[in-house]
Amino acid sequence: MGLEVIILAAGKGTRMHSELPKVLHKVAGQPMLSHVINCAKKLSPDAIHVVIGHGAELVKSELSEEKINWCLQKEQLGTGHAVQQALLNIDDQQNVLILYGDVPLLTADTLKALIDELANNQLVLLTAKLNDPTGYGRIVRKNKKVQCIVEQKDADKKTLKVNEINSGILTSNASKLKHWLSKTNNKNAQKEFYLTDCIELAVNDKDKVEAIVCESEEEILGVNNKQHLAYVERVFQSQIANQLMLNGVTLIDPTRIDVRGNLKTGKDVEIDINSVFIGNNILGDGVSVGPNSVIINSQINAGTKLHANCHIENANIGDNCELGPFARIRPETILAENVKVGNFVEIKKSDVKTGSKINHLSYIWDSDLGKNVNIGAGTITCNYDGANKHRTIIG
Ligand code: UD1
Ligand code: MG
Numbered sequence: 001m002g003l004e005v006i007i008l009a010a011g012k013g014t015r016m017h018s019e020l021p022k023v024l025h026k027v028a029g030q031p032m033l034s035h036v037i038n039c040a041k042k043l044s045p046d047a048i049h050v051v052i053g054h055g056a057e058l059v060k061s062e063l064s065e066e067k068i069n070w071c072l073q074k075e076q077l078g079t080g081h082a083v084q085q086a087l088l089n090i091d092d093q094q095n096v097l098i099l100y101g102d103v104p105l106l107t108a109d110t111l112k113a114l115i116d117e118l119a120n121n122q123l124v125l126l127t128a129k130l131n132d133p134t135g136y137g138r139i140v141r142k143n144k145k146v147q148c149i150v151e152q153k154d155a156d157k158k159t160l161k162v163n164e165i166n167s168g169i170l171t172s173n174a175s176k177l178k179h180w181l182s183k184t185n186n187k188n189a190q191k192e193f194y195l196t197d198c199i200e201l202a203v204n205d206k207d208k209v210e211a212i213v214c215e216s217e218e219e220i221l222g223v224n225n226k227q228h229l230a231y232v233e234r235v236f237q238s239q240i241a242n243q244l245m246l247n248g249v250t251l252i253d254p255t256r257i258d259v260r261g262n263l264k265t266g267k268d269v270e271i272d273i274n275s276v277f278i279g280n281n282i283l284g285d286g287v288s289v290g291p292n293s294v295i296i297n298s299q300i301n302a303g304t305k306l307h308a309n310c311h312i313e314n315a316n317i318g319d320n321c322e323l324g325p326f327a328r329i330r331p332e333t334i335l336a337e338n339v340k341v342g343n344f345v346e347i348k349k350s351d352v353k354t355g356s357k358i359n360h361l362s363y364i365w366d367s368d369l370g371k372n373v374n375i376g377a378g379t380i381t382c383n384y385d386g387a388n389k390h391r392t393i394i395g
Helices: 032-041 056-062 079-087 108-117 174-182 197-204 226-246
Strands: 003-009 047-052 069-072 095-100 123-129 138-142 145-150 164-173 209-213 257-265 275-283 294-296 311-313 315-317 327-329 333-335 340-343 345-348 357-360 363-365 367-369 392-394
Touching: 003 032, 003 079, 032 047, 032 095, 047 056, 047 079, 056 069, 069 079, 079 174, 095 108, 095 174, 108 123, 108 164, 108 209, 123 197, 145 197, 145 209, 164 174, 164 197, 174 197, 197 209, 226 257, 311 315, 327 340, 333 345, 340 345, 345 357, 363 367
Parallel strands: 003 047, 003 095, 047 069, 123 209, 257 275, 275 294, 294 311, 311 327, 315 333, 327 345, 340 357, 345 363, 367 392
Antiparallel strands: 095 164, 123 164, 138 145, 138 164
16 A cells, blocks of 8 residues: 655635746745655655646646646635545555645654554544634544534634644545545535545544644645745745754854755855855855855855855855955856955856966956966956857966
8 A cells, every 4th residue: 555645736826916826936946836745755655646727837847847647626626626636546545645735844754643643544634733723624523532624614603712723734545535525515615625524524434533733833834925925934944044053054143044955064164144045055164155145056165265245156166265255156167276256256157277366356257267377457358259259268
């Protein structure tokens, strides 16, 4: 019996007030849906099915590199109906885990605990206890046992006071889910086919239903508007900052660093405030990054010092270099060791050998500079004669 994951992502996300499908809005530079897919992959499922509807083509093309079974839900008739679309492609004996494309902070550890419980139950839910449960489906228990889930819009006064809520995430067996869902109807306030109705149907069938209460409220946070998106971004960034510090990086202010991608760091790295790291970056031992730098897909080697306001993209910076303030290093630039690049210098597609200096207001591009070259203030290497590009070589 294997595991297959279904991710619901067909909704429009009306409250985002955006042309972009909700699940493509980014957290830490990646679509929310990518975070959910990455989390699902950690469980090594047999397959990942994503139910799409609004902006389906765009969602598919943005995530075209992922191995996904895309399931089109033409009309959004409810979460139960959405799950049914994916179940059409899943064998009865498989176990199924249902996730949401707009819940990007979920961790694989939480999901593993959920799946482990399935050994003793037919359906396991992930719930949370919230100070303010408004908007969520409420978990109704009798003698501590889960009886059903009641949606906010269908709830009476007593049920609205329940503070244990449905995260939406659940796991069960495919044949069971197919059976329960075939019995659901849309006679409710939203005229939708609710996935949550499976709980009561399971209880009526005397199937065992268990709920695991998620310790962290943040993990199950669903993004519905731009305020939620910003909040989730901050939570995510603080997790990254904490991890960097545990790895030994000195952050002058952990609330003022943004990492959108992977940042690998050596020993004794120090990062001053307001820097942004985009894509895959590597900082070697003893690197220091001054305030307000932007570093994109680059490698900065050991002992190099970046003064304030450096902008570095697709470049390789050697050991013990010194850059900035206000240096701009553009793609395909390779600086060897002990190179100095000063203020208001732009370098593109150039190879600069050991010990060379370009200290003031220069534009170096398409150039090969040898060892210990000293470029005077305001120098430009011209590469274009109006028809062809040429390389400048300085010994
Ligand atoms: C749902 C749950 C609720 C839970 C809440 C957690 C139901 C009936 N209710 O409510 O108990 O507390 O999530 O956030 O399940 N979607 C589709 N197709 C559809 C409808 C929805 O793919 O036809 C997707 C949406 O894109 C979204 C997710 O399912 O990712 C949840 O849908 P939404 O309408 O936001 O459910 P809630 O009303 O929040
Ligand atoms: Mg809804």
